[in-house]
Amino acid sequence: MNVYDSKRIIDTLTKSEFEQIDNSKNADILIFYTCNIREKAAQKLYSNIGFLKTKKTKVIAVGGCVAQAEKDLIFNHKGINISFGPQTYHRLPEHINDILKGKKDKILDLEFDQDKKFSSLPKRKNISYSEFVTIQEGCDNFCTYCVVPYTRGREYSRPVKDIITEIKELLAIGAKEITLIGQNVNSYHGEAPYITIGNSRNTWRIERLIQEIAELDGLKRLRYTTSHPKDFTTELMEVHANTPVLVPFVHIPVQSGDNRILKLMNRGHTAQEYLDKLSKFRDICPNIQFSSDFIVGFPTETDEEFENTVKLVQEAKYTISYSFKYSRRKNTPADRMIGQIPEDIKEKRLDILQKTLLKDQICFNRSLLGKTQEILFDRIGRKEKQYIGKNVFLQSVVVESDENLIGQFRNVKIDSAGDNSVKGRIV
Ligand code: SAH
Ligand code: SF4
Numbered sequence: 052m053n054v055y056d057s058k059r060i061i062d063t064l065t066k067s068e069f070e071q072i073d074n075s076k077n078a079d080i081l082i083f084y085t086c087n088i089r090e091k092a093a094q095k096l097y098s099n100i101g102f103l104k105t106k107k108t109k110v111i112a113v114g115g116c117v118a119q120a121e122k123d124l125i126f127n128h129k130g131i132n133i134s135f136g137p138q139t140y141h142r143l144p145e146h147i148n149d150i151l152k153g154k155k156d157k158i159l160d161l162e163f164d165q166d167k168k169f170s171s172l173p174k175r176k177n178i179s180y181s182e183f184v185t186i187q188e189g190c191d192n193f194c195t196y197c198v199v200p201y202t203r204g205r206e207y208s209r210p211v212k213d214i215i216t217e218i219k220e221l222l223a224i225g226a227k228e229i230t231l232i233g234q235n236v237n238s239y240h241g242e243a244p245y246i247t248i249g250n251s252r253n254t255w256r257i258e259r260l261i262q263e264i265a266e267l268d269g270l271k272r273l274r275y276t277t278s279h280p281k282d283f284t285t286e287l288m289e290v291h292a293n294t295p296v297l298v299p300f301v302h303i304p305v306q307s308g309d310n311r312i313l314k315l316m317n318r319g320h321t322a323q324e325y326l327d328k329l330s331k332f333r334d335i336c337p338n339i340q341f342s343s344d345f346i347v348g349f350p351t352e353t354d355e356e357f358e359n360t361v362k363l364v365q366e367a368k369y370t371i372s373y374s375f376k377y378s379r380r381k382n383t384p385a386d387r388m389i390g391q392i393p394e395d396i397k398e399k400r401l402d403i404l405q406k407t408l409l410k411d412q413i414c415f416n417r418s419l420l421g422k423t424q425e426i427l428f429d430r431i432g433r434k435e436k437q438y439i440g441k442n443v444f445l446q447s448v449v450v451e452s453d454e455n456l457i458g459q460f461r462n463v464k465i466d467s468a469g470d471n472s473v474k475g476r477i478v
Contacts, residue, residue, distance in 0.1 A: 187233030308363025348397030
């Protein structure tokens with residue numbers, strides 16, 4: 052989502068009198084767009100400001116979730132002029148001009164203004180072949196470890212019409228793959244584009260939205276992320292089975308495999324309920340693959356409870372997963388819990404979990420050997436003539452080619468499989 056927001060900030064500024072340049076050394080204005088989900092991201096901000104600031108710098112703006120969480124404390128760090136939240140970046144040109152003209156010295160803009168933000172954003176430009184589109188923002192789930200409901204605000208779903216318009220714009224200028232994004236896309240309930248009998252709220256859910264998007268000319272692949280297990284419906288599984296452009300790969304984070312910890316986290320489901328959803332999904336869509344997020348060392352987590360997470364992983368069989376040590380976030384309920392887990396125990400648990408996850412990842416990569424897959428190439432590799440693309444499972448696939456493959460879909464036969472990427476040749 053921060054990649055999406057950053058691109059929209061560039062669109063907004065370049066539509067006004069500003070220009071994006073390649074080298075920060077020559078920049079008058081430095082903009083930092085931040086994440087606050089774990090502690091490290093906030094620490095990086097302050098060291099990056101020190102590193103990138105030069106004598107030429109006239110304005111430093113810090114945006115995103117660190118700005119939203121720190122409020123005016125952010126100005127304790129010397130040199131920062133503007134602090135803007137994730138919902139106010141449409142006003143950035145105005146704020147930068149106020150600082151440049153000397154009208155103001157410091158500006159704090161942290162309102163939750165989703166409606167106005169999306170309606171003020173200009174047309175998309177400078178895009179890649181694979182693009183994100185925000186459909187939903189904010190979260191009402193209040194998982195006890197998480198800052199998102201406080202930094203991104205309450206749930207907001209963009210109207211269907213706006214999402215379709217943005218995707219059509221992207222497809223018209225070359226995008227081929229679209230990823231619908233939101234903190235919890237499965238609770239999407241955006242204003243419908245027309246009134247339908249029997250739909251008293253006149254909103255569409257994600258299932259209907261996907262079906263509408265899938266019909267758009269030029270769209271080759273469609274993804275969405277992130278899904279909350281408790282909101283994942285059987286209907287959405289059926290949409291997967293009937294919608295060829297929708298990839299057979301879904302990120303459904305579970306966080307823990309232990310029922311007591313899941314309850315303390317306020318996730319709203321048990322480990323078994325989660326596993327049952329995965330197996331129902333596999334029944335409906337036999338080629339579906341899953342990825343997940345995990346948090347180890349949540350307050351009071353015992354060794355046995357951590358073992359339940361390892362057991363869940365062994366049963367769920369993920370293609371890839373992301374795992375993190377629990378990070379204390381200010382003003383969240385978990386931060387106030389007694390029984391915080393020491394860092395060395397979190398480290399050990401993370402190591403065990405990551406080794407377990409890697410085994411399945413390698414196993415999945417190997418299962419592709421000899422198979423032909425359609426790859427969308429979007430990067431050049433480190434070696435000459437090397438191109439890197441993604442398959443439907445978001446795995447990086449490397450090939451050699453004399454022809455420039457960027458932006459192309461090609462069938463590739465996989466002939467070698469490493470831990471993190473696979474190699475192949477064009478067929
Ligand atoms: N909305 C998504 C997650 C968004 S945050 C969901 O509910 O699944 C992305 C991931 O960061 C989470 O899935 C979680 O694994 C991790 N995360 C969030 N807060 C964290 C914290 N305080 N410490 C460690 N990891 C955290
Ligand atoms: Fe955070 Fe996701 Fe829970 Fe929302 S559902 S509070 S974004 S972890």
